[in-house]
Amino acid sequence: MTDKQAQIEAHNKATERFIQLANQMCNDEGQDIKMISAALMAASGIYATFSAAGNQGFLAPGGVDRVAEMYKNNLAYIQQRKRQELEAQGLEPKPVAQAQAEAKSRQ
Numbered sequence: 001m002t003d004k005q006a007q008i009e010a011h012n013k014a015t016e017r018f019i020q021l022a023n024q025m026c027n028d029e030g031q032d033i034k035m036i037s038a039a040l041m042a043a044s045g046i047y048a049t050f051s052a053a054g055n056q057g058f059l060a061p062g063g064v065d066r067v068a069e070m071y072k073n074n075l076a077y078i079q080q081r082k083r084q085e086l087e088a089q090g091l092e093p094k095p096v097a098q099a100q101a102e103a104k105s106r107q
Contacts, residue, residue: 044071 001009022040025031048067049059059067086093094102 018040022036025036026033045067049057052063052067053059083093
C-alpha cells in the first residue's frame with residue numbers, strides 16, 4: 001500500500017467514525033440532526049484552527065478564507081460524488097431546493 005493509499009484509508013476511517021458518532025447522537029440520544037451538523041462544523045473549525053495555529057494562536061482573515069475555501073471545495077467534491085452514486089443507482093439526482101420546489105408545486 002502506498003503512502004497516499006494509506007492516507008486515504010485513514011481519512012475514510014476517521015470520517016466514518018465521526019458519522020457513526022453523529023448517528024449515535026441522533027438515533028440513540030435523540031439529538032436534533034441540524035444541531036449535530038452545526039456542532040460537527042464548529043468542532044471542525046476549532047480543530048482546523050488548532051492544527052494551523054496551536055492553542056495559543058488564531059487564524060488571520062486570510063487563514064479563515066483559506067480554510068473556508070478548503071471546506072467549500074470539499075463540499076463540492078462530496079456533492080459531485082453523491083450525484084454520481086445516485087446516477088449509478090439509476091436515480092435522477094436533484095438538488096434539495098429543486099426537489100422541494102417541485103414537491104410544493106404538486107400540492
